[in-house]
Amino acid sequence: MRSFAGGGLPSDDVIVRALRAGDEAMFAALLDTWSRGMLRVARSYVSTDHSAEEVVQDTWLAVIGGIDGFEGRSSVKTWIFRIVVNMAKKRGVRERRTLPWSAFEEDGGNSAGPHFDPVPPGGWTDPPAAWPTPEGEALASEVRGMIGEILARLPPRQRIVITLRDVEGCTSDEVCEILKISAANQRVLLHRARVAVRGWLADYFESVGQPD
Amino acid sequence: MKRFTCDELVDLITAYLDDALDPTEREGVRAHLACCQGCSRYFEQFRATIVALGDPPPEKLPIDVRDRLMSAFRERRPS
DSSP states (O other): OOOOSSSOOOOHHHHHHHHHTTOHHHHHHHHHHHHHHHHHHHHTTSSSHHHHHHHHHHHHHHHHHHGGGOOOSSOHHHHHHHHHHHHHHHHHHHTTSSOOGGGGTTTTSTTSOTTSOOSOTTSOSSOOOOOSSSTTHHHHHHHGGGHHHHHHTSOHHHHHHHIIIIISOOOHHHHHHHHTOOHHHHHHHHHHHHHHHHHHHHHHHHHHOOOO | OOOOOHHHHHHTHHHHHTTOSOHHHHHHHHHHHHHOHHHHHHHHHHHHHHHHHTSOOOOOOOHHHHHHHHHHHHHHSOO
16 A cells, blocks of 8 residues: 655546556545645535535535546646635535625625735825734644634735635645636736734734734 | 836736736836835735645545545555
């Protein structure tokens, strides 16, 4: 049995051939590598952990059933993430938690709230307060537990884009391919989402009080 | 080199980090960040936000779901 622990996954050709041949170690490696991200993606659309798990399960069943027909027009990863997005979206609509995707065309618009324009025209009247240092590591551990709740406040399209890009580490090309959006649109949604999340983190640090 | 106001600059951070600006814009962003304390702090916090997002709590497919999927794979594609 091969193990992929520590190393990355092999190339798509190898993955596809192995899955078609019934290689269980390969299937297990994909499950263990991508399910986490798929759960987070699913949760952007559906209302409960249980729903997200079902969406991910159904996605993998679709992968098992569809691997013979996979044509390699996209990478295996973007193919699988497209399936999970589509399934989660449908399920979300069914749950009436979200509206159809097309209803969100505007949600990168004016709804982003107080942090959308951090700087007034003319420059900083009130420059951002310092965050606890060292910015980065300490911050990451402190806010880890808040991430899920913070992401849930974002408009749906911003939420899925920032989840794919910044939480899952997809490239912008992958995100465009998974969501079928333009690079420019992807960047606008990502930027607005980051502006909002930074703003909420700033509020949090202000509320817990600053040293100095 | 392009010159940016602070409100223009903060709108360009994601494009800057994605290396999607043209060279004159990129230079303009660098020059502005080098001399503007408000923007450079905002920029560092923006980057810290991205780092924090990339370090979410661990998450796992429940073991029964994983087992079910492994059986489904096995049944469908006997090796």
